[in-house]
Amino acid sequence: MPLWFARGLRRGVVTTRYPARPDSSAALLPAPPAFRPRQLTRQTADRLIAVCPSTALSRQDSVLVFDAGACTACGRCAEAAPHAVTSSGEFELAATARSALVKKIPLLGEAR
Amino acid sequence: MSPGVNGGRRGTGAGPASQDEAEVARQLRDKIAAQFGRSLHIRTLDTGSCAVCEQEIRLLTAPHYDLHRLGFFFTPAPRHADLLLVTGPMIRAFDVAARKTYEAMPGPKVVVATGACALGGVYPPDPFVHGQVGEVLPVDVWIPGCPPSPLALLYGLGVAVGRLAEKTPGLTFIADQGPSGGEA
Numbered sequence: 001m002p003l004w005f006a007r008g009l010r011r012g013v014v015t016t017r018y019p020a021r022p023d024s025s026a027a028l029l030p031a032p033p034a035f036r037p038r039q040l041t042r043q044t045a046d047r048l049i050a051v052c053p054s055t056a057l058s059r060q061d062s063v064l065v066f067d068a069g070a071c072t073a074c075g076r077c078a079e080a081a082p083h084a085v086t087s088s089g090e091f092e093l094a095a096t097a098r099s100a101l102v103k104k105i106p107l108l109g110e111a112r
Numbered sequence: 113m114s115p116g117v118n119g120g121r122r123g124t125g126a127g128p129a130s131q132d133e134a135e136v137a138r139q140l141r142d143k144i145a146a147q148f149g150r151s152l153h154i155r156t157l158d159t160g161s162c163a164v165c166e167q168e169i170r171l172l173t174a175p176h177y178d179l180h181r182l183g184f185f186f187t188p189a190p191r192h193a194d195l196l197l198v199t200g201p202m203i204r205a206f207d208v209a210a211r212k213t214y215e216a217m218p219g220p221k222v223v224v225a226t227g228a229c230a231l232g233g234v235y236p237p238d239p240f241v242h243g244q245v246g247e248v249l250p251v252d253v254w255i256p257g258c259p260p261s262p263l264a265l266l267y268g269l270g271v272a273v274g275r276l277a278e279k280t281p282g283l284t285f286i287a288d289q290g291p292s293g294g295e296a
Contacts (some may be wrong), residue, residue, distance in 0.1 A: 015178045018263055019270055029261045034287040054233040054258075065283055070233025072258030086287050094255045094268030095280040098246065100229065101256060103285045 010093065027090055030073035032056075033066075034088035035105045042107055044084050048077045061105050068093055069101035144220045146179040146275035148194060152273060155193035161242065165227040169197065171267045172261045178265050182270040184269055190216040195272060198249065201235040210248050215246030225251045226265070228232045228258040231283055 016023045033086045045064045056071040057064065078085040095101050156169055172179040173186070174267030187193050192214045202210065214223070228234050231254050232244030245251055255264040255268035 015177050018178055018266055023184035023263055026263055032285065034119045034285050036287045053130060054228060056233055068285065069254055070228055072228050088279065088285055089125065089260060090283060091264045092267045092279050093264060094253055094271040096253055096278055098254050100280045101254065105286060
């Protein structure tokens with residue numbers, strides 16, 4: 001007997017409808033960090049750069065340069081400074097230009 | 113014709129040479145998007161990756177993601193491929209093979225760099241690796257992640273064929289702050 005057919009009807013479709021509809025598992029994925037500029041002093045920024053295992057973080061005078069393309073979403077920066085860094089929850093990051101992935105985060109109390 | 117859909121080698125600083133050229137480029141892009149709109153064959157190329165990107169790519173064919181419902185298929189031969197999905201930091205020993213693979217693909221073709229290694233985040237250039245795929249191949253779409261999840265790959269493929277709009281230029285990676293400036 002086609003029991004699998006009845007089970008399929010009962011359980012429904014397992015395939016995600018992702019590009020058309022959001023996927024429920026997207027929130028569980030590791031995501032690159034998002035920064036809180038009001039908590040981000042120069043000292044904190046330098047600490048984040050020191051814990052980053054890839055080349056995602058660097059500092060140019062008064063801005064923290066975050067390269068989302070280089071980020072491995074390891075979460076070490078969020079662990080080192082939980083008040084200044086959270087998860088962005090963003091996974092739709094594909095870019096047609098490499099430079100579009102490099103973002104500048106202003107630091108606290110610095111001229112921009 | 114230009115190597116890729118989006119002209120990956122074009123400098124970012126200089127704008128289009130003229131209005132006509134921009135119009136021709138737009139028409140060409142639309143034509144290619146229409147050609148790629150229904151069915152597209154993907155060839156994967158591992159240039160020294162740790163194979164976790166490959167695991168995620170393989171997951172695309174699992175029932176949950178079911179890549180084929182969107183008209184994407186994997187092919188074992190570059191001669192049948194429209195899209196080259198490149199992983200790894202592009203080791204120098206692979207230069208000839210990478211170029212030959214790219215040249216074997218019929219045009220129009222798209223190159224997608226996949227994962228933080230391919231984007232130059234993990235390995236600095238040294239005598240053994242180029243450090244990023246863009247050094248050897250004209251990359252059209254960059255998919256970040258270590259590894260990029262199957263959802264991120266699906267989104268990247270959608271961007272590569274022009275079905276999904278690119279969000280990255282609008283992202284700031286600055287968290288929303290409450291009135292107190294976030295919990296201290």
